[in-house]
Amino acid sequence: MAESTLLVAGVDTHADTIHVAAITTTGKPVDDAEFPTTPAGYAAAITFLRSLGQVQRIGVEGTASYGAGFSRAAAATSWQVLEVTRAVKSARRLKGKSDPLDAYSAARTALADDELAAPKDDATAGLRALHIARRSAVKHRTAVINQLKALLVSAPNSVREKYRTLTTLRQIEAIARCRPDTVTDALARSVLIAAKMLAQRVQFLQTQTEELESQIDTLVTAANPGLRAAYGVGPDTAAQLLITAGLNPDRLRTEAAFAALCGAAPVPASSGKTTRHRLSRGGDRAANCALHRIALVRMSNHQPTRDYVQRQAAKGHGKMEILRKLKRAIAREMFKLLTRQTAVPDYADLRPARQAKNITVTAAANHFGIWPTTISRIERGLQRDDTFADTYRNWLKAA
Structure with missing residues (x-):
């Protein structure tokens, strides 16, 4: 194959191997090969593709997971790296599935370039790691609190009556500093030992949550101070929106595309004489949840939002319809904050x-x-x- 031949490549990624394939700009298969997921394997894959011709663009599956390493290596070249999704199940049932077939499918998807996005910036990976750790700590803390409360339900009367009237926070603090060794009853002592371990675990997870949130807040404030300063946008919410959108704003083509990505865009559901829209149940549900939290905070404390809700309610719109419209408007605002730098007034004075x-x-x-x-x-x-x-x-x- 001549070096001047224009090619489009595709990569099917796995934990231990990647399979690369190349096609011409007319869709004709050229060649494919498999390489290990190591720096040497990535370099060999790039050398292999260069030996086939001039690569215009390359479509990679899982640029944020199994394909992250190869995406970084390919981005260091002059190639345009695009993020592709795996083929729909109906097409895979018709054509079958294998690593070469998936690689060629990724190449054809990249050739079509149907508004494919660029991979997310590497800085998102660090933020995503902190966000996952914090979310896990919060989830585990809730589970441990539920275990502690369930343990007290069946505890001996001497233990249950002592702590049942306290609030959750006071209950955890009191149990964490209790002294089971001073209790003579064997059953009560065992229950208190277990309860104390759970209470101390809750405190440990709370400390981890606060430390991770502080780290996340520092990163999101440095990455996009305008987003963090928006009303109702906390560190966790801002982090989720940045993770969904990526720190390279050129990935977001239009405001409508971002709303669809967050599952906040109405989907046409018309047929015949019926013209209507329905709620989107697709997109990134974590981003949709972030928009939902912002909407709830603003509906409770933001006076302009409360005025908007009253106007919509006066028109006869229900709460869910108002919430849907509000989330769509918030998605529009978040898109502007994500794609441009906004000056943030300083409160230090x-x-x-x-x-x-x-x-x-x-x-x-x-x-x-x-x-x-x-x-x-x-x-x-x-x-x-x-x-x-x-x-x-x-x-x-x-x-």
């Missing part, structure tokens, strides 16, 4: 200005009719409310 006037946090909170904690969080940059921050700053200047 608020606390020194208040302290210079000898005004306490409580006095400022009483003046505005809000909780002192809200003032403190805004002053420390832990909570964003640009409208209130401007009002607060002007009040401090006039005080």
